Amino acid sequence: MKILVSFKSVPDPNDVAVAGGAVSTPKSVINSFDEIAIEEALRIRERGEATEIVGATIGAPAVDEQIRAALAMGVDRAVRIDDSRALDPYAVSRILGAMVKKEAPHVVIMGKQAVDDDSNQVGQMLAGLLGWPQATFVSKIEFLDNKTRARCTRETDAGLEVLTCDQLGVTVRPLTTVLSIARPPKRAAGTRVESVEELITKLKQEAKVL
Numbered sequence: 001m002k003i004l005v006s007f008k009s010v011p012d013p014n015d016v017a018v019a020g021g022a023v024s025t026p027k028s029v030i031n032s033f034d035e036i037a038i039e040e041a042l043r044i045r046e047r048g049e050a051t052e053i054v055g056a057t058i059g060a061p062a063v064d065e066q067i068r069a070a071l072a073m074g075v076d077r078a079v080r081i082d083d084s085r086a087l088d089p090y091a092v093s094r095i096l097g098a099m100v101k102k103e104a105p106h107v108v109i110m111g112k113q114a115v116d117d118d119s120n121q122v123g124q125m126l127a128g129l130l131g132w133p134q135a136t137f138v139s140k141i142e143f144l145d146n147k148t149r150a151r152c153t154r155e156t157d158a159g160l161e162v163l164t165c166d167q168l169g170v171t172v173r174p175l176t177t178v179l180s181i182a183r184p185p186k187r188a189a190g191t192r193v194e195s196v197e198e199l200i201t202k203l204k205q206e207a208k209v210l
Contacts, residue, residue, distance in 0.1 A: 001050045001147055003041045004105035005075065006096055007034035007057050009066040010116040030066045033111025035073070040141060041109050042074045049143045050107075052076050056099045058092060060084035079103075093125035100130060107150075112137055133170045135163060148174060 011025035013032075030038075044050045055070045055078035057063055067078045081095055100108060113120035127134035135141075135152040142151040149165045165171075193199045203210045 001107065001143075002052045002054065002103070002105040003044065003050050004054050004056060004100060004103055004108045005034070005038050005041045005070075006108070006110045006122075007031060007038065007055055007066065007070055008111075008114045008116075009057065009059050009063045010114055013115050028062070028066065030069055031111055031114045031116075033113055033115070035111075037109045037111045038070060038073050038075060044141060044143070045074075049147060054079065054103055054105065056081070056096060056103075058083055058087065058095055089119050089121035090125055093122050093129055096122070096126050097129045100126075106147075107141075108132075109141070133165070133168055135168075 008031040009028045010031045012027050012029045015027065016025045038053075038055070041050065041053045045053055053075050055067065055075040057066060057070075057078065058081045059066075060082070061080075063080055067080055070078050079099065081099070083095070087095070096108075108126065110123050110126075112123070123134065123136065126132075135150075135154065137154045137156075138152045139155050140153040142153075143149070144151055144164075151162060151164050154161050154163070191202070193202065200210065
């Protein structure tokens with residue numbers, strides 16, 4: 001199973017200065033909620049439920065520092081979509097939707113919001129654009145029945161809420177079945193020919209491809 005985790009480079013919230021109506025910071029970091037998403041993906045892989053974790057982020061080359069941080073955390077590989085513009089949540093969700101179609105992950109995990117804008121919109125918009133089911137504000141994800149069902153745990157004011165795909169009305173029954181597995185047959189030894197004429201004769205009479 002492949003997991004796609006999106007992460008955003010944000011100003012370090014512990015070292016921010018505001019002057020003249022603008023925010024400045026000497027460094028950027030991975031959005032803290034996205035770090036939580038990466039850590040959950042790593043736990044899923046550690047349990048043997050995922051084989052690859054792909055990170056995705058949007059930004060200028062300066063974001064490569066956050067990519068290295070994600071790789072150091074344990075992400076298998078990461079992709080940067082080169083765009084330094086100030087994008088709104090809908091634009092970000094469309095870009096990530098294109099990444100999902102390109103990478104074809106089975107699951108997308110992302111932080112609930114970014115600490116710089118607190119929009120909490122991209123995940124919901126992405127699910128809507130893809131036509132995928134979603135679970136929000138999740139603190140734990142478990143895959144059941146040979147990864148055909150997911151159980152999501154979320155914290156609420158009333159305690160912990162646990163949902164399954166069945167309760168959400170989502171059917172994830174496999175549509176394909178592996179009937180058997182076998183090695184491909186060994187290739188037959190080749191035959192040397194002495195001339196072009198002999199090659200053409202064999203292609204016509206033996207291989208019957210001409």
